[in-house]
Amino acid sequence: MHTDRKQQRIRISWPAGHLTATIEDTPTTQALHKVLPLAATAHTWGEEVYFDTGVSAAREDGAQQVVEPGTVAFWPDGDALALPYGPTPISRGDECRLASPCNLLGRVDGDPRTLATVRDGDPVRVEWAD
Template structure:
């Protein structure tokens, strides 16, 4: 697994990318800097990475990092979205999970609008 730093406004979190084709594509596209969008308890933003759905998931876990093909988007999931049923974490449509936030991601619940997001490689 490759370690990354996730900066969202003034919050910094650590994460890891899985040793999968999607994780490697994301690693090779770092650093990424973008203005994020918020959809329920998800932050997402478009990236320039050609990631394929090799293990498509319609429900993910809190803290998962995933790629959403329709928006070419990097997604950070930290709770339910508007299409979630009960306590599940459901993306708008299938995603490819490629990593996970390893710190307490609940600080992200305080963010209310379009955050600045930077994803970069962490020193091992």
């Protein structure tokens, strides 16, 4: 069995900006692969942006609730990508605490605070980066 995980990059764009992220090859990203490009409506929760993917994925081994800013996570309870860049309403201190344990997919390239320009209700597009 091949154990090297290949990395891929996605581009996430919204009216005020965009960023890229490097994601690992996981069961969840394989499911996402089938639906990209996707268009969704952004929601904000404290300093986290999340949006529906239309993908159902089980919680993977290694799922975490407290993550680093800029983590690209998949929220199995909401079938959503979660992109935290700072504290959420349930954080303790400055941590990024997600609503429940999420599958870890990768990391935002560059400054995750770029996500602060996403407004609740913004259209979001996710596609493979070149």
